[in-house]
Amino acid sequence: MTRRKLNSGNTPPQPVPHATPPSNAPLQAEAQTSSLQVKAEALDASPLPVALADLEGRLTHINPAYVKLWGLTRATDVLGHPASEAWDDPQAGAKAMNLAREQGTWEGYLFGKHKDGSTFPVRVLGSLIRDGAGSPVALMGCFVDMREQRRTEQELRESQQMLQTVLDTIPVRVFWKDRESKYLGCNRAFAHDAGLNAPDELTGKDDFALGWCEQAERYRIDDRQVIDTGIPKLQYEEPQTTPDGHHIWLRTSKIPLRDLKGSIRGVLGTYEDITERKQAEEALRQSEERFRSIITHTPNVAVEIYDDTGRVLFWSPAATTMFGFTPAQALGKPLDQLFLSAEAAREFSRVLQDVGHTGTAQGPSEWTCELPSGETKIVLSTIFLLPGNAERKCFVCMDVDITAHKRATEALRLSEERLRTVLHVCPLPIAWADARGRIEFVNRRFSEVLGYTILDVPTLDDWFVRAYPDPECRRVIMASWAAEVETARNTVEPIGPVEYQVTCKDGTVRQIELVGRLLTEGLVVIFNDLTDRKRTEEERAKLREQLLQSQKMESVGRLAGGVAHDFNNLLSPILGYAELLMEDYPSSDPRHEMVEQIEHAAKRARELSRQLLAFSRKQILDLKATDLRTIATTFEKMLRATIREDIRIELSLPQSLGLVRADVVQIEQVLMNLALNAQDAMPTGGTLSISLSDVLVKDIDLDDPNTIPPGCYVTLTVSDAGCGMDKATLDRLFEPFFTTKETGRGTGLGLSTAYGIVRQHGGYIQVYSKPGVGSTFRIYLPRVTETVTKTAETPPPPPPPRGGKETIMVVEDNSMVREVICRMLVRLGYRVEPAETPGRGIEIMEREMERIDLLLTDVIMPEMNGRELYDQLRALRPGLRVIFMSGYDSDVVANRGLLQEGVRLLQKPFEAALLSETIRKALEK
Structure with a gap:
């Protein structure tokens, strides 16, 4: 498609006028030719397509131009056919012929129908042909092909539309005025700024009629200057008030508007709104001022600018403070002449090159600076490319002095390291x-x-x-x-x-x-x-409690031993006189029976005294390697005859058992005391269990490993299913005279005696009990590797007391004991020299030295003990025989070092038969 070009020059584009149709004169002349005898050659020579039709509208002749326009092969193809068939709309064609027939002529536009089916615009000039008489004889039509004219008009419209579209699309405002500064046109952007809905609303108005009337006179002066001088006024800035009252800035250009002849018809102008750019420039200016102020007044951040060779272009005041160089000293110099080593300066240049190539900032990174003062500083630097300088690359370096921070960090690290070390140790x-x-x-x-x-x-x-x-x-x-x-x-x-x-x-x-x-x-x-400390405290408290208990038991034991000693001295005359009286009264005498009751009571009192001595660990034990199974088997028979019938006894004995060193009588006493207690705990009957076993005690095998040292033991366990005991009772269980039985039913010495006997055997006793569950007493006796000591056969009954004629000195500070012993000796036939004190005994010995055969003396006396007395008397009479007697047991006497092993000792109270037998053995040895 061919497009018309805009006229050159400065005149605005002008609309193209419609093409002028061909003159009607030639056609009318031909139409008015009065002959049907018009030569066909004349029609055929016409350049315009021409057709003749009869009055009925059938084609009678067409010229070659017609054939060509309709794309026919030959004219004969359509001759005789209705002329209306040549049109796309046959009815419109027929109507046009009717009008020509009625009016004589008709002019208009129809769309022809090409042989290939396409349509094309045609301008039609139709006329009625008359003969010489004026009568209609035919119809003639001349046709003009309108396709090229229509195409040209369309191209012109499209060109004008494109121009307007371009003007409306560009952001630049475009306007044009006449010589009187009245607007001839504008683009849509300008119309919008003027507050108009469309560009055509601006035509005929001047600037005084628009929203920027305040600047209208200035604009008119500028227009006048361009029109009068013909010189364009380009790229100048001016203010403008918008229709809504805002003030903006424009960058305007105006040139003369010329017609085709070059005459100035007005002015063509453009402008752009540069308000945002002006604001940005102002903001940039203020930002630069602020930035410079910040750089100048920021004491802790040094700012330098370097060129691509590393030479200083800018040096902030903070840089002077930080590095010690003034701007005059620093500008133009590379850093190796300032504070960096040669190697560091090369590294700095390499960093600048990297930043220049990549455009990416580097840092923050640490740099060590050696100052002229000899001080070493560590700075943290960030380097980036200075924007807006395309011709020469410049680099901004921002430094922060971190020397103090590094030192503090190192000090903190060392402190934390020391702290962690301290914490770890x-x-x-x-x-x-x-x-x-x-x-x-x-x-x-x-x-x-x-x-x-x-x-x-x-x-x-x-x-x-x-x-x-x-x-x-x-x-x-x-x-x-x-x-x-x-x-x-x-x-x-x-x-x-x-x-x-x-x-x-x-x-x-x-x-x-x-x-x-x-x-x-x-x-x-x-x-x-606190675990170990708590355990230690608990153990210490337990040991303290055990110590207190031990001290209490020891004190009570001493008390019991002292009581037993005095009790034995009291029992000696009672038992001795009872025995003498029984000899004096025949069995038939009623007094004999009364004296016998006195003797029986005295013997029972003597057993009680022995229990006290056993509790105080002062009982003399006959320790032998013993199998506890033998004791248990023998004791079971005696026990069944002793306890109630509603108590069932269960005896559990292992097939093999280790041996212990024990006094059989005392172990039986322990069993009896525990069994009687178990019986009292089961008033309605129950089961009493006795068992034996070998046990290896480790540190944690027992509830209280501190009570029983580790080792090999034989355990004797006595259990009942009785009422059990609470903790308060357990805490006082082995205290002497403590009992839970009714008054008169218990002495409170049974368990304390058992405790004393077990401890005297080197053993231990533990108790497990809960109310309503029953009680278990477990005795631990050290196991030994000895063989069982054979028990001697049952000795025959002692012979009757034997007397003699010898002289015996009796030294006893207790007058009642001394008197009854003297009576017993006299009854046995001996001569007696009584002495109430050791001194008196020495006096008798000095006087009757040759007559004294044997010394019978108490061990513990006020002036001197029996052993000291014997030593002095033996010095006076060598070979003097001696028998010691005491209300204490042999342990106390031995512990005091009063007697040597193997000496004869009679424990008060004793019977006449034992006294007689002991005297005879001493004298006859």
Whole structure:
């Protein structure tokens, strides 16, 4: 498609007028030709397509131009056919012929129908042909092909539309005025700025009629200058007031508007709104001023600008303060002439090249600077490309002096390292956590005591889950700890101390004391393991209690021993006189029976005294290697005859059992006391169990390993299914004279006696009991590797007392005991020299030295003991025989070093037969 070009010059585009149709004169002349005899040659020579039709509208002749226009092969193809068939709309064609026939002529536009089916616009000039008489004889039509004219008109419209579209699309405002500064046109952007809806609303208006009337006169002067001089006015800035009252800035250009002849018809102008750019330039100017002010007044950040060779182009005041060089000293110099070493300067240049190539800032990075003063500084530098300088690359370097910070950081690192070292060697577990509960540190002792590492307990929640696996316990502990922390936060005091039981990684439970301190962001906690201390305190308290109990028992034992001694002295005359009286009264005498009751009571009192001595560990024991199974078997028979029938006895004996060193009589006494207690605990009957076993005691095999040393033992266990005992009763169980029985039913010496006998055997006794469950007494006797000592056959009954004629000196400070012994000796036929004191005995010996055959003396006396007396008397009479007697047992006498091993000792009270037998053995030896 061919497009018309705009006229050259400065005149605005002009509309193209419609093409002028061909003149009607030739056609009318031909139409008015009055002959049907018009020569066909004349029609055929016409350049315009021509057709003739009869009055009925059938074609009678067409010329070659017609054939060509309709694309026919030959004229005969359509001759005789209605002329209306040549049109796309036959009815419109027929109507046009009717009008020509009626009016004589018709002019208009129709669309022809080409042989190939296409249509094309045709201008039609139709006329009625008359003969010479004026009568109509035919119709003639001349046709003009309008396709090229229509195409040209369309191209012109499209060109004008495109021009207007371009003008409306560009952001630049375009306008044109006549010589009187009245607007001839504009683009849509200008119309919008003027507050108009469309460009055509501007036509005929001037600037005084628009929103910027304040600047209208200035605009008119500028228009006039361009029109009068013909010189364009280009790219100048001017203000404008918009229709809504805002003030903006324009960049305007105006040129003369010329017609085709070059005459100035007006002015063509353009402008663009540069308000935002002006604002940006102002903002940039202010920003640069602020930036320069910031650089100038920022003392801690040095700013330098370098070229691509590393030479200084700008040097801020802070740089002078930081590096010690003034701008005059620094400008134009590379850094190796200032404060960097040659190697560092080369590295700095390489960094500048990298930034220049990539455009990416580098840093912050550390640089070490050697100042002229000898001081070394460390700066943190960020380097970036200075924007807006395409011709020459410049680089901005911003430096922060971090020397003090580095020193402080190093000092802090060393301090933290020392702190961690101290914490790691601290004997107490330590941990600290941040404000979010993340555990940041635990020392070695923490892992050693509790077993957990920081990987096991990364948070406080993990710690509570591990340390307190029971959910309910954990809930209570966490609530307690939270309360302690809140109290510390409100009072600004340390957390705790508080004690909790903590489950360690290996499953053990330890008693831990926690002391903490809230920090700025978190807390630190010290864990003091009290487990061993608590155990030690408990053991110390138990030992203290045992010591007190032992001291109490020892004191009571001493008391019991003293009581037994005095009691024996009282029993001696009672038992002795009873025995003498029984000899004086025949059995038929009623007084004999009364004296016999006195003797029986005295013997029972003597047994009680022996129990006191046993409790005080002063009873003389006959220790032999013994199999406890033999004792238990023998004792079972005696026990069944002693306790009630509703008590069932169960005896459990192993097939083999270790041996112990024991006094059979005393062990039987222990069994009897325990059995009688068990009977009293089962008033309605029950089971009494006696069992024996070998036991190897380790440190933790017993509830209280400190009570029984490790070793090999034989245990004798006596259990009942009785009422049991509470803790208060257990605590006083072995105290002398303590009893839970009714008054008159118990002496309170049964268990204390059993305790004394067991301890005298080097053994231990433990008790397990609960109310309503029953009681178990377990006796531990040391096992020995000796063989069983054979028991001698039952000795024959003692012979009747034998007397003699010898002289016996009796030294006894107790007058009643001395008197009854003298009477017994006289009854036996001996001569007696009584002495109430050792001194008196020495006097008798000095006087009757040759007559005294034997010394019978008390061991413990006020002036001197019996052994000292014997030594002095033996010095007077060598070979003097001696028998000692005492209300104490042999242990007390031996412990005091009063008698040598093997000497004869009579324990008060004694019977005449024993006294007689002992005297005879001493005299006849």
